[in-house]
Amino acid sequence: MKTNPGRFFEDYRLGEIIAHAVPRTVKMGERTLYHALYPARHALHSSDEFAKTCGLPFSPLDDLIAFHVVFGKTVPDISLNAVANLGYAEGRWLGQVWPGDTLRSESTVIGLKENSSGTSGVVYVRTRGLNQHDEVVLDYVRWVMVRKRGHGPAPEAVVPALASVVAPDALPIPRGLDFTRYDFALAGEPHRWGDYAVGEKIDHVDGVTLEEAEHMLATRLWQNTAKVHFDATQRADGRRLIYGGHIISLARALSFNGLANAQLMVALNGGAHANPAFAGDTVRAWSEVLDRAETPAPGVGALRLRLVATKGAPFALRGEDGKYLPDVLLDLDYWALVPL
Amino acid sequence: MKTNPGRFFEDYRLGEIIAHAVPRTVKMGERTLYHALYPARHALHSSDEFAKTCGLPFSPLDDLIAFHVVFGKTVPDISLNAVANLGYAEGRWLGQVWPGDTLRSESTVIGLKENSSGTSGVVYVRTRGLNQHDEVVLDYVRWVMVRKRGHGPAPEAVVPALASVVAPDALPIPRGLDFTRYDFALAGEPHRWGDYAVGEKIDHVDGVTLEEAEHMLATRLWQNTAKVHFDATQRADGRRLIYGGHIISLARALSFNGLANAQLMVALNGGAHANPAFAGDTVRAWSEVLDRAETPAPGVGALRLRLVATKGAPFALRGEDGKYLPDVLLDLDYWALVPL
Amino acid sequence: MKTNPGRFFEDYRLGEIIAHAVPRTVKMGERTLYHALYPARHALHSSDEFAKTCGLPFSPLDDLIAFHVVFGKTVPDISLNAVANLGYAEGRWLGQVWPGDTLRSESTVIGLKENSSGTSGVVYVRTRGLNQHDEVVLDYVRWVMVRKRGHGPAPEAVVPALASVVAPDALPIPRGLDFTRYDFALAGEPHRWGDYAVGEKIDHVDGVTLEEAEHMLATRLWQNTAKVHFDATQRADGRRLIYGGHIISLARALSFNGLANAQLMVALNGGAHANPAFAGDTVRAWSEVLDRAETPAPGVGALRLRLVATKGAPFALRGEDGKYLPDVLLDLDYWALVPL
Numbered sequence A, B, C: 001m002k003t004n005p006g007r008f009f010e011d012y013r014l015g016e017i018i019a020h021a022v023p024r025t026v027k028m029g030e031r032t033l034y035h036a037l038y039p040a041r042h043a044l045h046s047s048d049e050f051a052k053t054c055g056l057p058f059s060p061l062d063d064l065i066a067f068h069v070v071f072g073k074t075v076p077d078i079s080l081n082a083v084a085n086l087g088y089a090e091g092r093w094l095g096q097v098w099p100g101d102t103l104r105s106e107s108t109v110i111g112l113k114e115n116s117s118g119t120s121g122v123v124y125v126r127t128r129g130l131n132q133h134d135e136v137v138l139d140y141v142r143w144v145m146v147r148k149r150g151h152g153p154a155p156e157a158v159v160p161a162l163a164s165v166v167a168p169d170a171l172p173i174p175r176g177l178d179f180t181r182y183d184f185a186l187a188g189e190p191h192r193w194g195d196y197a198v199g200e201k202i203d204h205v206d207g208v209t210l211e212e213a214e215h216m217l218a219t220r221l222w223q224n225t226a227k228v229h230f231d232a233t234q235r236a237d238g239r240r241l242i243y244g245g246h247i248i249s250l251a252r253a254l255s256f257n258g259l260a261n262a263q264l265m266v267a268l269n270g271g272a273h274a275n276p277a278f279a280g281d282t283v284r285a286w287s288e289v290l291d292r293a294e295t296p297a298p299g300v301g302a303l304r305l306r307l308v309a310t311k312g313a314p315f316a317l318r319g320e321d322g323k324y325l326p327d328v329l330l331d332l333d334y335w336a337l338v339p340l
Helices: A028-037 A048-053 A063-078 A212-221 A244-254 B028-037 B048-053 B063-078 B212-221 B244-254 C028-037 C048-053 C063-078 C212-221 C244-254
Strands: A017-019 A082-093 A102-114 A120-130 A136-147 A201-203 A264-272 A282-294 A300-310 A328-339 B017-019 B082-092 B102-114 B120-130 B136-147 B201-203 B264-272 B282-294 B300-310 B328-339 C017-019 C082-093 C102-114 C120-130 C136-147 C201-203 C264-272 C282-294 C300-310 C328-339
Touching: A017 A063, A028 A063, A028 A212, A028 B028, A028 B212, A028 C028, A048 B102, A063 A082, A063 A102, A063 A120, A063 A136, A063 A212, A063 A244, A063 A264, A082 A120, A102 A136, A102 C048, A212 A244, A212 B212, A212 C028, A212 C212, A244 A282, A244 A300, A244 A328, A282 A328, B017 B063, B028 B063, B028 B212, B028 C028, B028 C212, B048 C102, B063 B102, B063 B120, B063 B136, B063 B212, B063 B244, B063 B264, B082 B120, B102 B136, B212 B244, B212 C212, B244 B282, B244 B300, B244 B328, B282 B328, C017 C063, C028 C063, C028 C212, C063 C082, C063 C102, C063 C120, C063 C136, C063 C212, C063 C244, C063 C264, C082 C120, C102 C136, C212 C244, C244 C282, C244 C300, C244 C328, C282 C328
Parallel strands: none
Antiparallel strands: A017 A102, A082 A136, A082 A264, A102 A120, A120 A136, A201 A282, A264 A328, A282 A300, A300 A328, B017 B102, B082 B136, B082 B264, B102 B120, B120 B136, B201 B282, B264 B328, B282 B300, B300 B328, C017 C102, C082 C136, C082 C264, C102 C120, C120 C136, C201 C282, C264 C328, C282 C300, C300 C328
């Protein structure tokens, strides 16, 4: 067999380090296409001049470009035979990605737990994205449910202890970041860190209808190879399952309207792809302020935000049974940096 | 309210200057995507080498990229609650946009006139696009019909006096432009300025069928946020209204076939989005030579051109009632620079 | 007539050299979009760092980008009135294309043969793609069936003698290429040149469903102007015919899964677009190893590969009548460079 059949649950060993293939040099073309695929308008990632007034040498690539590139590399080794992408934790954007950087990914298996059915199991990995200087630019934990190849005995169950939220003092701050000369008019909204209250909910108002061509362009750009995103013959109904990261980027971009000053994502506390998304769906987003924190950087505060993507009405999340409502696509929990 | 509800007619004041948000650094990726979205083939915007033989340091970004970026920034402040985009006048591309430039927009309210219905009014703005050196790269007047929020009294009507055409001696010429070494074979057609007669009409022959994914990619790339272009739930028929600028770029690109040497757009005399365009429409274009002028630049003449985009037969424009025929999408009046 | 009606069979003269219009500067944006349009993952074209370990200064543009750009320029002169694209031969990628290079194309008419029907004829051209230094980067022969304008007498039939395969000692090797430090883990597969046997067949497993927006974006990016790819009114069934090169790139990208180390295409021995492809088709690919050869470059071997794109099952190619099966879209014969 010359082709990659993907790994099954039995193929993972606790502590194993997997070096993922196909490093990727990202340049300005990635940003251009990102801004064509999503209604991304955060000024720090749109304008070199704006980034300079924030203490950066020029505009870094959007945080989620780094996420998608790093994530995409893991797919052939982690999620080709995955039944479900179950969760994220302890994600931190530890460095900016600049045009011309070359990214690669490696994952460490930190947990394994067979399901009671005996036909699948949960694999926990800590994935690191590194640049050409071997600097870690992104670090996060993900767990997926993976099919078993056979019916062999279960390994000893190891479930890692994961923080439910990245602590404020562990938030990474881009080197040089300084919001004391921040231009709110150019950024698009006047709301400062202090204008957001814990518990506040924001309806981001706008909606975007999904197209097959768009999500496939995006998913290929990140070199994500999962068949279900590209091959209409994989499902009986002929629909392609949209890469969950496409919805993350769409929701984050939509959140500009009300959170235009939440310029940088610096930590990913958790996230659930609540329901699958398909072409034709019209996606809207709303946010909830979960927490606030100060940072040591001048003029820079942090907001912990819930970001929900939905096909339905804002602010509805779970039913009486505690389960996500059928219209909810994404429930993401992250920290963003915001001017004071 | 953290989100932007858009301005209503009452929110504009004569003389007010609006600094539009989200500056944008444009690079070569924008050109690449532009050439994927439209069948653009004008050699000056395709080849650095060709641009050098025309006296430029290298190939500038397509004129309409500048237009779309500058226009897109005005949408949240000018046309979010617009009922119709009524017209353009006095447009001039005053400077070239080079890869790496950062553009921002500002608009001055130069006219206000409430409609007799009392439910809307016409807002006239002069919009300027500026680069990071505060040089104006584009200047144009646009007027839109905007809904009123309430039923308050009408402001005094002020309608600006606008030139029906940019005078030939006011046409901006890119610094260094010289067509005396122009290579007609590489450009694709032998027709010189002198080969075009006033009154001549050209059928550009080719047609392009519109796709939802394409117009949305384009419209997002220009950071244009008007809901109707992205959200299929905004109309009862589930169709998305295509950004009028998408049709301008498509028609201009199609006009290569017959006007391959009309290399640069330098002035926009006027324009009407005669009817809306939707995915599935097949768009064709035809042009009419309206005027000719000499310029002080070596080897460089100017043609005033009517550019019409249509779903129907060429050269048909208005019905017996004087109104645009239902198939006509665009009627644009511009000046282009052409080798003598 | 200002527009280009295309050439008819009578318009070609043996020995005539046609300088094709619209030179094109290609940069990193072209690579980005290429990787969004096709699931391209070969590491040499994905990572500057990987390319450096292979002896190159950085990552060149994908071989098929050069092919498409050079080919696209020939369309207005060669295939606008073509009935069919009949074959390729003697193709060689003689130089790498680097970001910032400007490409142009010229073709020499090397054969002419009227068909017995008297309504069309076969035109053979040798096309060369040149960069801004007048270096040939690509050279190939193509023959197409072109309609006759009238019923005039047939020219003397001249059919060029074409090699059925590029000889191993004529394979071009990129300057500096050295696979002795090749990183198989980063490249994605462990299979070396010696692991492939003549006659071996590889099912590349993955499938991609075609979308109208995607093939039009691609075809426009290469400035290919053939109406049938863009205009849904050209066919009674309203479908757009997909540019054959789109299928070549798609199949080549899919072949990563099993041929991840076939990093560079260096020669095109032949190829047939067996059946047309349309939006909605799900395309899969399989390869057959036709031959193996050594090269003088350190650590570098060559594989001659048949690459087949199909809507059907792998390894089925022709029916009992010797004709391509209806599901087969492409049968390509090329040489690739592979680490020893």
